[in-house]
Amino acid sequence: MNQHTIDRLREIVGQDQVSTLPEELACYSYDGTGQEYLPAAVAFPGSTEEVCRIMQLASATPFPVVPRGAGTGMTGGALPVAGGLVLVMSRLNRILEIDPANQIGVVEPGVITGDLRKEAARHNLYYPPDPASLQFCTMGGNVAECAGGPSAVKYGVTRDYILALEAVLPDGRLIHTGVRTAKGVVGYDLTRLLVGSEGTLAIITKITVKLLPAPEARSTLLVLCGTMVEAASLVARILAHHTPCTLEYMDRTALAIVRDKLPFPFPEEAGALLLIELDGQQDAVPHATRQLTDFLQSQPGIVQSRTATSPAEAEQLWAARRAISPAAFSLKPHKMSEDVVVPRSRLPELVSCTEKLSRELGVVIFTFGHAGDGNIHVNIMLDKNAPQEVRQANTAKQLLFEEVLRLGGTLSGEHGIGLTKAPYLDMELDPPTLALMQQIKKLFDPRNILNPGKIFPSQVAPEKNI
């Protein structure tokens, strides 16, 4: 990007809304992966119109454009691997509408997910998706990655709540997908094609979401199991008869990492913990909780089970759960975090596999996550400055992926492919399916300017840091 291009960008978004200062560029060079790529410039558009004009400029010039929410992504979706412009959506952060009669909301992409949830709650409505980063991450990023979260086991993922999108194509054309209604089948489902497309097809500028009536009550149960395999095998049995709104899992290592945050003494005899929540109408939740408690008493492998006695105790459990990911760096300085998924009946086999890999390769691996979905976060810890550890970690990752696919699973439940999983994409997708996806990318973005180098590794622009 030369000075002329920067000047043109300033004409579009305003003098103060473009920066090429190294200290500012550094702020937008990294994301949740810890990797860093310096862009040539950052811009802060203030309207959809400005996004259109930026993309017209980008496709005419051309230069790469990487849309960015809060940079909390776990696979490098917001990294400007080919340099160019990072488009920070933070000024487009208005909740434009909450419509209680029709239970929908309309937001700009820079709205923090937690803020939408709070605003919905003020109208007694509920936006279910709850990624662990919900207090920081943005709706635009959630849509781009199809974010999940603990509530997905009952409520589904971001995809299930997106009714309509306004988006800017790489050449600057503005499109409107979907409907404001509960149903709609007019033309192809571009809405869901864009959800989860990781910012490679279009820049999302407006999001219409479906909201639900807020659950009136909630209860939290804690189940400690003797072994990880016992905990994993309990999951499918619970879901055959009960509908929890979360069914989270932590292995012994994960528990140990956050031991001083637990609202109970560290359970020496427990190999794994299940954190279960039920929600619903005021008078239905106590009944459902009793049913689940009775059921659990009949199940083998349970060391201890208890119901949180207060919202404060439940919140303490959740604080511990959320602290796992950051606290993991007490084990090793670096982490590979894989959000693999298997059909939930295969969870015991997945858990056995991670134990075996850890033992045989001498790698520190711990697991936690959304057991109810079969979506386990497998964390492979390493020191990237120790070549042997890197080699062993990569071997563990490769063998893990092979096992996941053998079990009928998928390589990513909610983090996406981005940069870090791109080399493994063809393990899961067969050649014609992968080729078709690449053709779709080329159709939307023939000059490969929008978030190049993501999902499909061969599409990295040849010159880095343009």
Added chain:
Amino acid sequence: MNQHTIDRLREIVGQDQVSTLPEELACYSYDGTGQEYLPAAVAFPGSTEEVCRIMQLASATPFPVVPRGAGTGMTGGALPVAGGLVLVMSRLNRILEIDPANQIGVVEPGVITGDLRKEAARHNLYYPPDPASLQFCTMGGNVAECAGGPSAVKYGVTRDYILALEAVLPDGRLIHTGVRTAKGVVGYDLTRLLVGSEGTLAIITKITVKLLPAPEARSTLLVLCGTMVEAASLVARILAHHTPCTLEYMDRTALAIVRDKLPFPFPEEAGALLLIELDGQQDAVPHATRQLTDFLQSQPGIVQSRTATSPAEAEQLWAARRAISPAAFSLKPHKMSEDVVVPRSRLPELVSCTEKLSRELGVVIFTFGHAGDGNIHVNIMLDKNAPQEVRQANTAKQLLFEEVLRLGGTLSGEHGIGLTKAPYLDMELDPPTLALMQQIKKLFDPRNILNPGKIFPSQVAPEKNI
């Protein structure tokens, strides 16, 4: 299609599985619209491999191919408007798998939707989508059209239950989309791009569906309102506090059409009926029913409300509801059935509009349908041999569509665009969005051989009845 092509088809699927006999072609020339277009041939493939080879032949020759389920579609999706080959999927009718532990099923496209529901029920599982034609229509057709049904108000539509697809592209390549797991974000969401694509992008050959635990109990309520507008305005108020699994609506004319099928005396004073069902766990349903009954007693405009006292009475109500569509021909020999949707708070305005159009244009219009979704079937009755009636009906349809869009709605909730709504597509979609959809069609099907003439009117092959 010349004799050589027919011979090649016979080599692929077997001598007996291709026909060019006029009496056989006639059976596959029509669908739920009542329109007829004669194909040049019909073939009955017995495997995915045969479908691939047929499409290789079709794209090399080329000739049009129209995939067909049971032909129950309401917008002409299965009509061979450009002649060519009708591909009847009835031999691919196996339920391949019901996996209770993971709550999924795998079926071939020719499986009758009702048969999947029955087989799921044998495992205490539930496949919610329930189009009125569920005893005849096929899963392939349901996926192609993204079929809905009364249960959509609580459970969503076909799209929400499709986890993965196997499909054949127009050039014969086989693709595999989606996952067998609750979550998955590996690559673009081709699954949902194919759902609702009306057989224009690929031929679906295998379908993996999500199943739910079967609801244990159900209750049925009947509410008679003084006027249509009163019934329509009650809908949003009910849904603010209750979660029925169906919330159906019939206007006075619809009620009158099926008066001899009603399990109660025809209510002279009622302008509209709401049919409400609640489902859930055994002990929760009676409680929810009481809550709803109490709520209804506080609402204005209700002439009478009652709970069905037996499953037989409930089934009689449903039989009446399902009989409306076929029984409508007692009013006039032809029907335009429009499945428009509005945000549900705008239902009273939509209903007022249909009453006004009927009055001012002198057209018989009656309405019924999925009020809980804002998805109302507006039926414009006419005699197609009376030019004045055709003119007035077309005017009513155009004005209805304008009002629906003004109210923030969509032209089709579950029937699709097909042939009959194609001329109106650009009322709803703006030019860049429509152009993008056409580009996607061209990417998948550069020779325009797969179900040509649907969704996009300009894509009709120039020569008819090839």
